[in-house]
Amino acid sequence: MSFEYHEGTKHSYESIRNSPNYLDWNTQPSALKIYNKFEDIIKLDGKSDLHNFIYRLGGITDKKTYPSNEYYLRTLPSAGALFPVEIYFQAREVEGFKDGIYHFDVANSSVKLLYELDGDGIESAYEDNRAIKGLIVLYSTIYYRSSWKYKHRGFRYCLLDCGHALGAMEASSYLYDHACVIRYRFDKMQLNEAFGFGEQEFFLASGILGIPKKERIETFNMQLEDINPKYERNEMIEKAYQDSLELSSCKSKYTFWEFSFHKEIFEETIFKRRSIREFTTSTITKASYEAILEIALKPVMSDCDEEVQLYCIVNAVEGVKRGLYLDGKYLKEGDFRKQAGYLCLEQALGSQSAVTFFLTTGAKNYQSAYQKAGIIGHRLYLASEYLKIGCSGIGAYYDDETKAFLQSDDMILYGVTIGT
Numbered sequence: 001m002s003f004e005y006h007e008g009t010k011h012s013y014e015s016i017r018n019s020p021n022y023l024d025w026n027t028q029p030s031a032l033k034i035y036n037k038f039e040d041i042i043k044l045d046g047k048s049d050l051h052n053f054i055y056r057l058g059g060i061t062d063k064k065t066y067p068s069n070e071y072y073l074r075t076l077p078s079a080g081a082l083f084p085v086e087i088y089f090q091a092r093e094v095e096g097f098k099d100g101i102y103h104f105d106v107a108n109s110s111v112k113l114l115y116e117l118d119g120d121g122i123e124s125a126y127e128d129n130r131a132i133k134g135l136i137v138l139y140s141t142i143y144y145r146s147s148w149k150y151k152h153r154g155f156r157y158c159l160l161d162c163g164h165a166l167g168a169m170e171a172s173s174y175l176y177d178h179a180c181v182i183r184y185r186f187d188k189m190q191l192n193e194a195f196g197f198g199e200q201e202f203f204l205a206s207g208i209l210g211i212p213k214k215e216r217i218e219t220f221n222m223q224l225e226d227i228n229p230k231y232e233r234n235e236m237i238e239k240a241y242q243d244s245l246e247l248s249s250c251k252s253k254y255t256f257w258e259f260s261f262h263k264e265i266f267e268e269t270i271f272k273r274r275s276i277r278e279f280t281t282s283t284i285t286k287a288s289y290e291a292i293l294e295i296a297l298k299p300v301m302s303d304c305d306e307e308v309q310l311y312c313i314v315n316a317v318e319g320v321k322r323g324l325y326l327d328g329k330y331l332k333e334g335d336f337r338k339q340a341g342y343l344c345l346e347q348a349l350g351s352q353s354a355v356t357f358f359l360t361t362g363a364k365n366y367q368s369a370y371q372k373a374g375i376i377g378h379r380l381y382l383a384s385e386y387l388k389i390g391c392s393g394i395g396a397y398y399d400d401e402t403k404a405f406l407q408s409d410d411m412i413l414y415g416v417t418i419g420t
């Protein structure tokens with residue numbers, strides 16, 4: 001099973017050479033959305049567990065300054081540091097928050113109240129519309145932030161980045177001692193409309209941290225204005241979103257499990273997480289490799305769980321034979337360093353790593369499968385960082401050549417490298 005958009009956005013040796021990508025720095029969109037007109041603001045000052053929970057969803061953890069500009073790094077990695085994902089949430093009966101819809105204003109480390117509930121709520125966009133006492137976190141993407149640089153392929157990165165954001169929610173909720181469930185099945189078009197998004201921002205996923213009550217919510221009366229600048233449209237991406245909106249034959253997975261990290265160290269890990277830029281080609285221990293794999297392969301709790309395969313090219317793990325593995329099974333023996341680097345669009349990260357992973361799927365529900373790859377990618381980042389091992393996502397790879405190497409017909413969704 002492949003998806004037309006995916007087929008049309010493959011990288012190959014020829015495509016990279018035949019269509020070089022020139023960037024127009026004058027049109028780079030801001031990575032920070034700010035609702036200026038709304039004045040009911042809560043500063044995330046670290047004084048409550050809930051403030052900390054929200055901050056960890058995507059808050060700023062570092063700043064890079066260059067002569068011509070500066071940009072922020074966050075708890076989330078992001079392809080090209082373009083951060084196409086926006087975070088909103090509904091709070092109902094939550095201490096310190098009026099019942100309402102909020103936007104996470106990352107630039108100002110605060111949340112802004114956009115709308116106060118009045119007997120209504122976003123639960124009306126869900127099949128099970130029982131009122132949720134707690135939080136419903138909503139994830140949208142402003143795709144031009146990514147397509148500005150990555151053109152048609154940008155939608156893939158929006159989905160991966162959103163998966164990372166869901167992974168950050170999973171990690172943050174562990175420290176907040178609340179279970180979270182990912183929900184892809186809600187009326188996204190209804191909410192896109194209510195939030196006044198136009199065609200250039202749209203919802204991809206949501207997460208629920210709360211308890212369903214008996215009361216049902218039938219309506220949602222909010223109507224916001226579109227405050228996004230008018231960006232250059234990308235019809236292929238808008239079509240891909242529409243074509244993958246309808247989910248079919250979804251399987252829910254609600255197998256509860258918990259991370260078993262030392263909580264204080266894990267909190268530091270979230271704040272310290274960075275993408276590694278260069279490896280030394282040294283080995284990592286078998287115990288570390290197995291611990292990272294175990295976390296990556298734990299179930300992802302969602303209402304539309306898709307099969308995602310995790311292929312491992314082992315380059316340098318003490319006591320583990322070099323080669324290609326899937327589900328712990330040895331598929332091919334050999335030293336594939338050079339090949340792994342080549343497949344990652346000739347990036348040295350792929351060849352100098354201890355392990356280079358590729359995530360693939362044959363699933364029908366493209367949006368949920370892609371975001372699941374991002375969630376697994378986020379777990380690989382956090383588990384590695386926790387063990388003082390470097391990690392980097394790899395969104396740029398040769399699609400068909402990777403398929404041939406893995407001997408798989410699946411779509412290649414993501415690459416991830418780990419090492420020291």
Ligand SMILES: Cc1cc2nc3c(=O)[nH]c(=O)nc-3n(C[C@H](O)[C@H](O)[C@H](O)COP(=O)(O)O)c2cc1C
Binds near residue numbers: 074080081160164
């Ligand atoms: C989906 C995704 C794809 C990425 N692809 C690449 C890549 O191909 N090559 C690379 O060097 N870094 C890649 N990165 C890492 C980003 O460049 C990095 O996350 C970003 O610059 C922010 O820095 P930080 O992760 O250190 O906070 C990717 C990250 C993500 C989330």
